[in-house]
Amino acid sequence: MVDAAPLPRRTIAIISHPDAGKSTLTEALALHADAISEAGAVHGKGHRRATVSDWMEMEKARGISISSAALQFEYRGHLINLVDTPGHADFSEDTYRVLSAVDSAVMLVDAARGLEPQTLKLFQVCAQRGLPVLTVINKWDRPGLDALELLDEIEREIGLTPTPLTWPVGIAGVFEGVLDRRSGELVRYTRTAGGATRAPEEHVRPEDARAHLRDHAGPMAAEAWDEAAEADALLRADGADHDLDSYLAAVTTPVLFASALLNFAVAQLLDTLVDLAPAPQPTPDVDGRLRATDADFSALVFKVQSGMDAAHRDRLAYARICSGTFERGMSVTHAATKRAFSTKYAQVVFGRERTSVERAYPGDIIGLVNARSLRVGDTIYTGQPVSYPPIATFAPEHFATATVTDASRWKQFRRGIEQLDQEGVVQVLRSEARGDHAPVLAAVGPMQFEVAAARMSDEYGAPVRLESLAYTVARRVPADQVDAVAGLRDVEVLHRADGSALALFMDRWRLQSVQRQHPELILEALPAGA
Ligand code: G4P
Numbered sequence: 273m274v275d276a277a278p279l280p281r282r283t284i285a286i287i288s289h290p291d292a293g294k295s296t297l298t299e300a301l302a303l304h305a306d307a308i309s310e311a312g313a314v315h316g317k318g319h320r321r322a323t324v325s326d327w328m329e330m331e332k333a334r335g336i337s338i339s340s341a342a343l344q345f346e347y348r349g350h351l352i353n354l355v356d357t358p359g360h361a362d363f364s365e366d367t368y369r370v371l372s373a374v375d376s377a378v379m380l381v382d383a384a385r386g387l388e389p390q391t392l393k394l395f396q397v398c399a400q401r402g403l404p405v406l407t408v409i410n411k412w413d414r415p416g417l418d419a420l421e422l423l424d425e426i427e428r429e430i431g432l433t434p435t436p437l438t439w440p441v442g443i444a445g446v447f448e449g450v451l452d453r454r455s456g457e458l459v460r461y462t463r464t465a466g467g468a469t470r471a472p473e474e475h476v477r478p479e480d481a482r483a484h485l486r487d488h489a490g491p492m493a494a495e496a497w498d499e500a501a502e503a504d505a506l507l508r509a510d511g512a513d514h515d516l517d518s519y520l521a522a523v524t525t526p527v528l529f530a531s532a533l534l535n536f537a538v539a540q541l542l543d544t545l546v547d548l549a550p551a552p553q554p555t556p557d558v559d560g561r562l563r564a565t566d567a568d569f570s571a572l573v574f575k576v577q578s579g580m581d582a583a584h585r586d587r588l589a590y591a592r593i594c595s596g597t598f599e600r601g602m603s604v605t606h607a608a609t610k611r612a613f614s615t616k617y618a619q620v621v622f623g624r625e626r627t628s629v630e631r632a633y634p635g636d637i638i639g640l641v642n643a644r645s646l647r648v649g650d651t652i653y654t655g656q657p658v659s660y661p662p663i664a665t666f667a668p669e670h671f672a673t674a675t676v677t678d679a680s681r682w683k684q685f686r687r688g689i690e691q692l693d694q695e696g697v698v699q700v701l702r703s704e705a706r707g708d709h710a711p712v713l714a715a716v717g718p719m720q721f722e723v724a725a726a727r728m729s730d731e732y733g734a735p736v737r738l739e740s741l742a743y744t745v746a747r748r749v750p751a752d753q754v755d756a757v758a759g760l761r762d763v764e765v766l767h768r769a770d771g772s773a774l775a776l777f778m779d780r781w782r783l784q785s786v787q788r789q790h791p792e793l794i795l796e797a798l799p800a801g802a
Pocket of ligand 1: 288289290291292293294295296297410411412413414530531532533534
C-alpha cells in the first residue's frame, strides 16, 4: 500500500513576556485550525480551562505551565506544530531548549508594553540559532503605543528590520481593521461575543475601502484609512516591505497587528505561517554535514521529563524529528551509546492525555516513554549513523547547596540529584572541598530550585535543604587553568558531571577585576542567559 504524502510541516514556538497573550493566542490559533490534538500549551487562567500538562501540584497552585508541551493542528493542508515555551516571569533552561526544536519563532509583543525583558532574552536565543522571527503586535484593541514607535523599538532593541505585512486602521484601542500591505485591501474584522468563535473577516478592495469605512464605521474610520495609506507609502519609501529571503535569513521580521482576545488577524497569522515560515530544513550534524529531511530517520532529544503521571512513575523524552519517517515500534539507535532502543510506546500528546503516535515526520515532536537512557541533546537514528550537536547549556545565575534533611535517605538523595542533573532540571556542580554531601545546584532561574526540591521530596523521598550562595556569574575555565583560578580570592571553581570546570563570581565587577589583573586567564562566557 502506498501512503499519501505527509502534509508539509511548520514547527514554531511563540516567544513572549508573561501576560502578552500567548495562551490566548494559542487558543485562538487552535480555534481557527482543526486541532488534531490538544495538549498543555494553554495554561489555566481566569475562566479558561486548566492545562492538561500541569502535572505538579506546585504548578497547579501557581496556575503556570512548567512543562513544555506541543500542540499540533492542521491548517490549509499544512500541519502546524506549536511547541510551547513555558512562560512565567522566572526562567528555566527548558524555555531555551524548546527553541532547539523549532524552525522559526513568533515574537508576541503587547502593544502597550512593547518589548519586555523575557521576550528579549528569548529573542537572543533565536538570534544565536539564526531562527527566522515573525512579529505579532497583540492587544491592538486596547490603548497602546504608536505603531511606528513600536517598529522603531523593535529595530533598536533587536536589530531586525521590521517589515509590516499589515498596517492597523485606527490607533491602538480603535481597531477598525488592517490594510493588507501586499494586496492593498482593507481587512475588516467583526467582533463576536467574547471572541469565542472565529471572527468573520471582510476583504474590501483598495479603491472601495475609504467609502466602505465611512459608510459602515463613520468619518473617523475613513480618516484612519487615509492615515494607514500614508503610513504604508512611508514604509514603502523606507524600504520596509517584506522580502522572503531577508526574513528567512533572520535579517528582517515581518509584522502583523492582532487582537488574540477578539480573534482579529489570527487567520492572517496562520496564513503567514503557511506561506512564509520555513519548512523543516536539512539538519547539520556535529561535523557540519547536512542530513536531508528525506534521509533515514533521526531525531534530537530536547527535553526529558519524569513524574508526569503520579500513578506511573514514567519518564518521557521529547524528541524533534530531523529526518526520515518515524514509525511506532521501530528500533532506533541511541547515538551516545550505540545501543538499540525500542519505540513501542511513542506518543504525540503530552500532558496527562496521551495518544500513541503511529507515524511522524520531520518537524514533529514525539514523546518516548520510559526512555531511561535518553538525555537532553542526544540523537537517535536508524540507518546511516548521525549525531547532532549538543544543545548548549546556559549560564546559570543562581546557586544553592543541597543537603539531605534525613541522613537515612542519603542513597535516594544521591540518585535523585543525579537524575535531576541528567534531565537538566538543574545543573549539578561539585568540588572536592564541598564533598558529595553538599553538591551545588545551579540554575538559570530560581524556580528551577523549587522544582528540584519538590521532585526530590515527592519522587525520591529525600527532602532537601537548599542554601543560596552569593554567586551570580559563572565562567568556563580550561582544565589547565583550574588551579590558577581556584587560588583567587572570592572565586570558587566547581565541576560539572561532564568534567568541565566553572568558576563562580559574586558579580560582574569581581569578574572584571580578575580579568584586568590576570589577562592570561581564559574565562569563557556561556551562551544565552549569561
Ligand atoms: P500569557 O499566556 O502570555 O501570560 O497571557 P494570557 O494569554 O494569559 O493573557 C494575559 C491577559 O491579557 C489576559 O487577561 C488576556 O485575556 C489578555 N489578553 C490577551 N490577548 C489580548 C488581546 O488581544 N486584547 C486584550 N484586550 N487582552 C488580551 P487577564 O485578565 O489577565 O486574564 P483572563 O482572566 O482574561 O484570562
